[in-house]
Amino acid sequence: MDVDFALIGHQESWQAAADVIAVLRGSGLAPIPHDEIRDILPWIPPRIVCHVELASITGDTARGVYIDSFIPPDRLEAAHLHENLARVRAAAACAIDLAVITFAVLWPKGFGWSHGGYEFLLMWTLIMFAITLGGGGPYSLDRLIGREL
Numbered sequence: 001m002d003v004d005f006a007l008i009g010h011q012e013s014w015q016a017a018a019d020v021i022a023v024l025r026g027s028g029l030a031p032i033p034h035d036e037i038r039d040i041l042p043w044i045p046p047r048i049v050c051h052v053e054l055a056s057i058t059g060d061t062a063r064g065v066y067i068d069s070f071i072p073p074d075r076l077e078a079a080h081l082h083e084n085l086a087r088v089r090a091a092a093a094c095a096i097d098l099a100v101i102t103f104a105v106l107w108p109k110g111f112g113w114s115h116g117g118y119e120f121l122l123m124w125t126l127i128m129f130a131i132t133l134g135g136g137g138p139y140s141l142d143r144l145i146g147r148e149l
Contacts, residue, residue, distance in 0.1 A: 002105065004113075005064040005124035006095040008046075008088070010071040017041055020049060020068060044070040046091035060113065062120055067091050 011017040018037050021044075025032070032040070049068045055061045069091040071084050099121065106118040113119040 002063060003051075003065055004062040004120045006067055006099070007052075007064065008067045008069060008091040008095055010069045010076075010087075011073060012076070013073050014038065017070075017073060024049065038072070038074075041070055041072050042075075046070060046087060062113075064124075067095055 011020055014034055014037065018031065018034060021037060021041075022031055046067055046069045048065045050066050052064045052066065053061055054064070069084075069087045071080075071087050075084065103118060103121065106116065106121055109115060110117040111119050
């Protein structure tokens with residue numbers, strides 16, 4: 001899989017969660033009722049939900065993935081902090097695995113992104129780590145340790 005970046009997120013409403021699950025199941029199956037989605041969503045591990053390809057006006061492209069952490073919308077408050085941190089860590093592990101694989105492929109091509117190098121991946125990796133450390137609101141590392149990084 002040739003990927004330049006990964007985004008990690010979660011759904012903030014039950015309807016959005018139902019929409020993601022419907023896409024994952026495919027269009028040939030009937031939608032799952034919302035009460036059943038409330039039962040199964042906490043059991044879904046973080047996973048790649050979709051692939052994204054972006055193009056610049058110069059014709060360069062970047063390929064990425066969206067990794068959903070599948071945190072249930074009614075568990076976003078601070079009372080579920082430890083459970084949610086575990087889910088975010090699992091999603092981050094997925095992104096790190098992806099980054100390691102991509103780095104192993106892109107490193108020999110050099111730094112320049114326009115030549116298939118690791119420049120773009122490095123930028124997104126640094127952004128993901130910055131968000132992991134300080135940008136996750138109630139689930140950020142700086143909030144957990146009680147000190148801004």
